[in-house]
Amino acid sequence: MSRYDLVILNGTAVLPGLGPARMDIGVKDGAIAAIAGSLSAADGADVIDARGRHVLPGAVDSHSHIGIYRPFSADALSESTSAVAGGTTTMISYFRTGSHYLNKSGPYREIFPEVMKLSAGQFRCDYSYHVAPMTNAHLDEMEWLVDQGVGSFKLYMFYKSLTLSSDSTKGREYTMSDDYDLGYLYEIMERAAALSRARGKRISLSLHCENPELIRTFIARIKAQGLTGLEAYSHARPTLSEELAIEEAVVLSHAAGCPINLLHLSSGAAVTKGIEVKRRYPDDDILLEATLHHLMLNWNNSGGYTAKVNPPIRTPRDQEVLWAAVKNGDIATVVSDHACLTKDKKEGDFWAAWPGFGGTGFLYPALLSEGVLKRGLTLARAVDLVSANPARHFGLYPKKGAIAIGSDADFSIVDLEAQRTVTVEGLHSAQDFTPFEGMKLSGWPVVTLLRGQVVFKDGQPQGQPLGGFLRRS
Template identity: 35%
Template sequence: MSDFDLVIRNGTVVTAADTSVCDVAVRDGRIVALGERLAPGREEIDAAGQYVLPGGVDAHCHLDQPMGPGVRMADDFETGTRSAACGGTTTVIPFAAQQKGHSLRAAVDDYHRRAEGLACIDYAFHMIVSDATSAVLSEELPELIEAGYTSFKIYMTYDDLKLDDRQILETLAVARREGAMTMIHAENADCIAWLTEALEAAGHTAPRYHADSRPPVVEREATHRAISLAELVDTPVLIVHVSGTEAVAQIRWAQGRGLRVYAETCPQYLFLTAEDLDIHGFEGAKCVCSPPPRDEASQATVWDGLENGVFQVFSSDHAPFRYEDAEGKKAAGEDAAFQYIPNGVPGLETRLPLLFSAGVLGGRLDITRFVALTATNPARIYGLYPRKGTIAVGADADLAIWDPDAEWTVTNDALHHDVDYTPYEGMRLRGRPVVTLSRGRTVWRDGAFVGEPGNGRFLRCARPQPARPRGESRGF
């Protein structure tokens, strides 16, 4: 009788540290051996000529998140995690979002109800703290961190989510005391409101003007302020969805001073520009997100930051709103002013293939850096490592086998989310996962989803203990 449930043979196994050609053996959903000429498994996969990578960890995505009146996200936990699995991702961390006037615990409980029985791959939760009352900060937040919800996001913009500077300081103080990781959406709300009013007064309401209402200085100022507040409290922070040159300069400055400032970016800042908001009619609404895509010079800066260690995490920021939907991008009508367009673009399934094609095969990133950015670093930062994010004895058998020679074209018809468009339609890519395994179970094979809703498990996160970000361009 075989010792192993599965053996993957002859592949190039990649971690954030190194690569080697070896076999990977799986038993009871975990990796139990790495080596040459391992004993037979009950199932075998020949991965000769292919890469065996840790399944991706998408540490910033939005699934079935409650929205304002008349607006609904397209993807729930079933369609979203299905799409992630088909793109080589095996763990997602979406957001349990507190509503103002409601408790944080209620948001977490509601999110568990939304996920129950639907997820096809494993998942954890970040929290969103939007109402930093004394009860939340003194009782609920510490209790939830202790229970395994060890990261949370705060906003410096959006009226229904933003905290003021005093509230940010008080929330960061809880993170420091309890050992949690704080994610910050850094844009200056008052600047955005002032610019938006001026643009609307001039009749500039089309989707293209969304970018004009959020110029780089708005992100730069808020990024510097977030860093300063974190320095004052002496606690680590991670600046999410960084879009370009000016914010990157602030982060690099902070990291150069030895501050524990981490950074994340997303596909839209590598593959889209502000010009994509100015396509025919209302079509630019498809690319409305915040911060908005910038210009080609900003794209180049973001690529440099991915390679040289300014960024530790590459996430999708999947925010799924259908275009042809009265509860989606057109919730306020096809002629709505840009400020009423739901913000966000889909990207769970395309995140890894886009970066692999343009980054690894395009010569901008080595493959170990790819693994660090998309799996190992987010698992470390958010308290899931080494169970997730690496290929090692004892880790969950979350694996993606990649064919680097596969050439294909991105089309929304071939994707598995429940959104009616992709902003990357028509892009020609090289390389894609041909097999995805979640805890040893095949969920994607040769172009077909073969997983099942409900097989995904909720993950309680440990308190993260990431190293300081500078000098880690090859992983942590």
């Protein structure tokens, strides 16, 4: 009998904090049981030869939106297929009540079990949820949600205008919420802080930082000039709005003692503000996040109108400031913010078109090509950004995010040499377009393993969905 269920031989493993090393890996019962220089094929019931490849810990894509625009279970299946194609083995997805998703409001005690049911058996990767309290009644459900394994929450700062504006009927229809303002934000922060202290773990609040009053003013101005397109959209939701929202958020989180995640910093100004507030409050727990699309796209890209997203795509200069912050460690996590939708939702009136698009299908290739190969990001840091750090900050480390004894045997085995063009088909998503089409990337996964099982190989998903829910409490 073999000592291990599986051995991965001859590969270059990228170990957290240590970087690349020639290592063989033994897997038993879905976990990493050996990391050694000299295992042999006889040691494993199954053998993967990773000669010439890099063996990375499976990516933990800590920002995605499963079910936001499409039927929930179908979206979980198709988009987790895209995830494993891009080397992601854990998705942490946002969920909220209101318009989109399940199109309803009500207690999470009723709705969250429905989300769990719709998720079961549909994911090809492991998954977990961040949840957004939307109504006053949801505040009293935060502790219950933590007990269900939800370890983090979210607030969309720009939804405030939807409930406060003169158009508030329409806004309330969208959010199905109560007074969604800074006072409400502070109450969420107080509760998350209290839960963090009581449970002795990081229970954080993720923030979409854009200021609604400024957006309203600037959108009116840009529309009055008759402008559309990505450049106009960027001016309509200017970086000033992100900077102000970050200021508001950190003043409150500092007072409340709440760990926060400043999501998808889109611009040089926003990331500079993020770095500044971290220095101002050195003892506060403030995580800065960047997305693939803000790193990879600018408003001149060929993706054009399909790349409409909040916060908007900015300039090449903004991209380079973001990459610098990714390289030097100011930005802790890189994510896809994956939200699958079809091209028809992007067509017609530019201002009414739905925001967002998918990207999890090339999380590792994007970071390895544009970061490691093009800009000198180290492999160790690349792995930290998309695997170890999100796992650490969202309560999954070292089960996830590490190549270490006892960690789940989640791997993305990639080929850094072979270059491939991004195509819609190659992303294995239900999305029928991609703003990234035609980009040439290296570092595509050859094999993706979830808890020792091959879930993606030779360009195709393998077997039945094996993903399970990860409780983060």
